[in-house]
Amino acid sequence: MQKHTIHYCLIPADPYGHLYDVCVEIQQPNPEGQIISLPNWIPGSYMIRDFSKHLIGLHAQTADGDKLAIQSLNKSQWQVAPTNQPIQLRYQVYAWDLSVRGAHFDQTHGFFNGTSCFVMVEGQRDQAVSLEIQSTDFTRNQAWLLATSLKPLNIDSSGFGLYQAQDYDELIDHPVEMGPFTQAEFQASGIKHRVVLTGKHNCDLDRLCADLTKICTSQLEFFGQPTPFDAYLFMVMVVGEGYGGLEHRASTALVCSRDVLPYPGMEKANDSYLDFLELCSHEYFHSWNVKRIMPAQFQTPDLSQPAYTEQLWWFEGATSVYDLQFLLRAGIIDHKKYLNTLAQQMTRVYRMPGRFKQSVSESSFHSWTKFYQQDENAPNAIISYYTKGALIALGLDFEIRRASKNARCLDDLLIDLWQQNGLPMLGLSEGEIEARASRIADTDLTPFFERYLRGTDDLPFEEWFSEWGIQFTQRAAISTNDTGGVTTQNRAFLSLGANLIPTEHQSVKLTHVWHQRPAYHAGLSANDEIIAINGLKIPSINALDKLLERAQVGDQWLCHAFRRDELIEFNLVIDEPPLDRIQLELTQDAQWPNK
Numbered sequence: 001m002q003k004h005t006i007h008y009c010l011i012p013a014d015p016y017g018h019l020y021d022v023c024v025e026i027q028q029p030n031p032e033g034q035i036i037s038l039p040n041w042i043p044g045s046y047m048i049r050d051f052s053k054h055l056i057g058l059h060a061q062t063a064d065g066d067k068l069a070i071q072s073l074n075k076s077q078w079q080v081a082p083t084n085q086p087i088q089l090r091y092q093v094y095a096w097d098l099s100v101r102g103a104h105f106d107q108t109h110g111f112f113n114g115t116s117c118f119v120m121v122e123g124q125r126d127q128a129v130s131l132e133i134q135s136t137d138f139t140r141n142q143a144w145l146l147a148t149s150l151k152p153l154n155i156d157s158s159g160f161g162l163y164q165a166q167d168y169d170e171l172i173d174h175p176v177e178m179g180p181f182t183q184a185e186f187q188a189s190g191i192k193h194r195v196v197l198t199g200k201h202n203c204d205l206d207r208l209c210a211d212l213t214k215i216c217t218s219q220l221e222f223f224g225q226p227t228p229f230d231a232y233l234f235m236v237m238v239v240g241e242g243y244g245g246l247e248h249r250a251s252t253a254l255v256c257s258r259d260v261l262p263y264p265g266m267e268k269a270n271d272s273y274l275d276f277l278e279l280c281s282h283e284y285f286h287s288w289n290v291k292r293i294m295p296a297q298f299q300t301p302d303l304s305q306p307a308y309t310e311q312l313w314w315f316e317g318a319t320s321v322y323d324l325q326f327l328l329r330a331g332i333i334d335h336k337k338y339l340n341t342l343a344q345q346m347t348r349v350y351r352m353p354g355r356f357k358q359s360v361s362e363s364s365f366h367s368w369t370k371f372y373q374q375d376e377n378a379p380n381a382i383i384s385y386y387t388k389g390a391l392i393a394l395g396l397d398f399e400i401r402r403a404s405k406n407a408r409c410l411d412d413l414l415i416d417l418w419q420q421n422g423l424p425m426l427g428l429s430e431g432e433i434e435a436r437a438s439r440i441a442d443t444d445l446t447p448f449f450e451r452y453l454r455g456t457d458d459l460p461f462e463e464w465f466s467e468w469g470i471q472f473t474q475r476a477a478i479s480t481n482d483t484g485g486v487t488t489q490n491r492a493f494l495s496l497g498a499n500l501i502p503t504e505h506q507s508v509k510l511t512h513v514w515h516q517r518p519a520y521h522a523g524l525s526a527n528d529e530i531i532a533i534n535g536l537k538i539p540s541i542n543a544l545d546k547l548l549e550r551a552q553v554g555d556q557w558l559c560h561a562f563r564r565d566e567l568i569e570f571n572l573v574i575d576e577p578p579l580d581r582i583q584l585e586l587t588q589d590a591q592w593p594n595k
Contacts, residue, residue, distance in 0.1 A: 004130040011134045015107040018096045024089040035122040037077040039115040039303035044246050045101050047372035051116045052076035054094040093117050100246040100253040109179030109198045114172030125168045135160040147196045149233045149250035150174040173249045177235045188216035192231045199238030203261040214330035215281050228287050245279050247286030282323035290315040293417045296427030312364035314433050317389020339584040340485040346582040347484030348387045355383040356456045376526035380515045398464040403441040413440045469590035474579040484581040492577045494548045506539035507531045522570040532560040
């Protein structure tokens with residue numbers, strides 16, 4: 001058995017106070033004073049989150065029980081007084097963050113990421129560690145189970161007990177779920193997969209597992225042997241409203257609304273369930289693309305400060321291309337549904353005027369602030385490296401196919417990256433993916449990347465899609481809820497060019513104002529509350545929509561709105577709606593790519 005010089009113990013101690021008790025035993029501390037730290041961010045989510053703010057009552061003592069002084073070095077780093085003996089640290093973690101990034105604990109369940117709970121022993125990050133997760137009278141009385149992809153050493157039938165990791169980075173890359181969850185298993189390419197559902201639900205687990213089997217099998221067969229894991233775990237937190245996921249090396253933590261899950265008797269997968277399957281496909285795909293194929297900056301990163309890279313367009317963008325494609329390749333959706341969903345995803349980019357202000361390489365580099373800390377001006381100032389990154393990856397596929405006369409495509413680049421970087425775990429330097437793409441295409445793709453990755457031009461999709469017999473159309477919105485895709489309606493929906501929400505006192509509040517649209521030209525701003533137009537009260541968004549349905553381009557409206565507590569008049573002029581919805585249609589001459 002591997003020797004562990006660092007041992008962690010976590011106890012779900014107080015479900016009502018949302019507190020985990022944590023103990024850390026360090027056998028060989030630095031005799032000059034051991035420094036410990038808690039991460040400021042979690043890999044896969046590029047924002048400083050300061051997990052140390054939830055750490056309570058840090059104490060240290062020797063193996064003999066003598067107390068040791070602790071000095072704070074900064075917000076997330078401490079130094080223990082010098083000693084030649086093994087030391088023991090004790091503290092609590094406040095766990096009330098119901099997200100995939102943090103830690104949560106109450107009488108219904110417990111969940112945590114290691115970045116929220118386990119301090120790192122500086123200078124010993126590469127040392128093997130063990131982790132004991134103890135059951136309590138409460139967890140035993142409630143018949144709680146525990147699920148994690150950590151390697152077990154000695155656990156009981158419920159999953160509580162002793163686990164091990166080869167180093168600190170592995171320890172924090174296997175989140176833990178515990179509680180009275182629902183679980184199911186399936187095999188994909190001979191590999192055991194588990195699905196754990198926490199929260200109230202009416203999920204058809206057989207249907208879910210059957211669909212996940214198809215997706216996982218398709219991805220496993222695509223990349224081939226050896227696989228990046230021996231087993232895999234889907235952990236799903238089911239809530240009333242929520243959506244998101246975070247990848248890990250042999251598992252993923254997901255949160256979803258209960259109404260997106262398949263229900264008994266569902267005949268055809270609805271859009272919300274397909275969105276959930278795409279999320280599962282996305283996080284599963286990350287097992288290769290970002291957990292093994294990764295930027296050099298992400299290999300043993302400094303978790304106290306940001307790790308900057310311009311490559312997220314590939315790691316999130318290309319993954320966003322393939323997550324949907326693997327629903328198609330697995331036979332869960334057909335070509336028509338694929339194109340319609342792709343059109344809706346493209347619409348998210350074309351609706352953003354910020355795509356002309358920020359390049360995708362800049363979006364990636366500044367994800368720590370501009371993307372993860374968006375404000376009311378974000379649509380006008382930034383673009384997502386997820387959504388436009390996906391369009392760049394899709395455009396790269398077209399360019400490689402064109403250059404090679406369809407002999408090679410994006411698949412070949414991905415497999416090359418897996419074999420040359422993923423399997424040997426060699427980090428990618430800045431610009432290396434672009435150089436590798438040029439070699440795969442056997443042509444210099446520098447102009448492509450300069451124009452679309454580092455520049456802000458729209459990609460020539462109408463030209464590219466036409467080569468495959470697919471009609472690409474930019475059209476105006478036909479309703480407030482129009483997300484793009486094929487429609488039979490042809491009357492454009494007029495709008496103020498702003499995102500709106502209702503208020504509790506019967507008015508309409510602007511949350512975002514789009515540049516060069518009616519609200520912007522009138523001088524309206526985010527957080528203004530519209531109360532009347534042309535002397536008529538506007539108590540709801542529906543009332544405003546009814547006015548817009550009867551409006552004509554060029555109409556001038558007198559708008560009264562509160563800014564803070566001051567009533568201001570604004571002159572609104574209704575304009576031509578932008579052509580920012582995308583639709584894709586197969587023509588009679590359509591030729592679907594052969595791979």
